[in-house]
Amino acid sequence: MTTPDLRALLRAPEQVPTTATMPSAATMPSTAAAPTAATVPSAAAETPTTPADVPTTPPAEVPGLPTTAQPGVFSPESARKDVPILHRTVNGQPLVWLDNGATTQKPRQVIEAVSAFYSAANSNIHRGAHTMAREATELYEAGRAAVAQFLGAPSPDTIMFVRGTTEAVNLVAQSWGRTHLGPGDDILVPVLEHHSNIVPWQLIAEETRARVVPVPLTPEGEIDQDAYADLLSARTQMVVVSQASNVLGTVPPVREMTALAHRYGAKVLVDGAQAVAHMPVDVTELGADFYAFSGHKLFAPTGIGALYATPGAMAEMRPWQGGGNMIDSVSFERTTFAAMPHMMEAGTGHISGVVGLLAAIDWLRGFDQGAVAAYEQALMSYAMQAMATVPGLEVIGSAAERIAVMTFTLAGHDPASVADWLDRDGIAVRAGHHCAQPALAHYGLESAARASFALYNTSGEVDQLVASLRRLQQAGQGAGTS
Ligand SMILES: Cc1ncc(COP(=O)(O)O)c(C=O)c1O
Secondary structure (H helix, E strand, O other), X not given: OOOOOHHHHHHOHHHOOOOOOOOOXXXXXXXXXXXXXXXXXXXXXXXXXOOOOOOXXXXXOOOOOOOOXXXXXXXXXXXXXXXXXXXXXXXXXXXXXXXXXXXXXXOXXXXXXXXXXXXXXXXXXXXXXXXXXXXXXXXXXXXXXXXXXXXXXXXXXXXXXXXXXXXXXXXXXXXXXXXXXXXXXXEEEEOOOOHHHOHHHHHHHHHHOOEEEXXXXXXXXXEOHHHHHHHOOOOEEEEEXXXXXXXXXXXXXXXXXXXXHHHOOOEEEEEOOOOOOOOOOOHHHHOOOEEEEEHHHHOOOOOOEEEEEOHHHHHOOOOOOOOOOOEEEXXXXXXXXXXXXXXXXXXXXXXXXXXXXXXXHHHHHOOOHHHHHHHHHHHHHHHHHHHOOOOOEEEOOOOOOEOOEEEEEEOOEXXXXXXXXHHHOOEEOEEEOOOOHHHHHOOOOOOEEEEEOOOOOOXXXXXXXXXXXXXXXXXXXXXXXX
């Protein structure tokens, strides 16, 4: 390879050589592809406006949160300054983005890397015998290596690029499940799983006449470990589990569950969609056979994600989609396939997405991961205490280990009107079933509101959330309905 400095080039678009016909990166605004804080309509002024009655200090009964969980090690401001969208306004108020469980906002390093790729390095990969194809291939494979390192995987060859967690689960269900599941086999699925880790298993179970067996939850929203141990048997072929629940925040004992499943010879798929942005991940230590995540929940673009599989699990997978890139040779007599992981990547992949994912991982690794996790835990404790001061507010789930996801109900108000009310104050939370209907049903609910936090959220934003919810309670029933 002759382009060892490509990653540096993507990080510094002003280094791109200019041509007469193409606007050079040097002439582009620094966040060319996205509105900057300065160009977003009604972007927040440097001194954001605060609704008159929002307390600037936490509610009296809540002890204050230090601005850094470990002073000098991580401050949310060091992340916020990189994320242009966090400096815009919504409905005349500074944006408070508390919908990180749905998707995270992107640092300018990611936005600029994607823009620089299209400005300076765009080409299809693998198949072209020219410099640009080689450069794009090198970037794509650098992305694979970065993902492997980020997940603690032993080799880049254990990483397959996919659209996201949903596609990864479907890929495993189809490419592994179709040949390894049959009548009488069990797939164990905890009740807290996202629909994307339930429905693909229902589909393949129907096809192979296997069974999807729900693993019940405790009242706290933990996976009932006794029930899990009882449900495991020689029939169990697959156990799936989220490393963090998107609705209850629960962090189950995945390593222990995996070790137990392996005693029965079952494979384990871990859904890391909600975990990757909140805790250091080590797939080798977890012992998982498969690990899936979505880039867009990790500050990277939408439409790109990754699936890790052990070499042993990979050896048991059949192609699930056919096409270019995944073959070794094609004839009408006999087609042979490329080696893994390429066999699972039919067609042109999301190359710029991989570039964005690479930049997101680089960005995240710039922070001390342990300090980020500690900060988020402190922020969550603060938010839990602050939200408990809102009359009639109930947080769903009380697992001992959890991430900063708070799904809640507010007495007298339906979740949609709570979200609507908060939106008027510029606060984005999600309302609905959160693609986890069985988990909500466990609490007798069909819908709830959810505030989900990321490293760039602050205790001041928690205060704004709490103040707005208090105002809604004071305004009374029906106030949130527009
Ligand atoms: C736990 C969990 N799994 C899977 C998914 C699906 O992710 P995607 O829509 O990016 O494929 C989500 C998305 O919210 C999730 O929270």
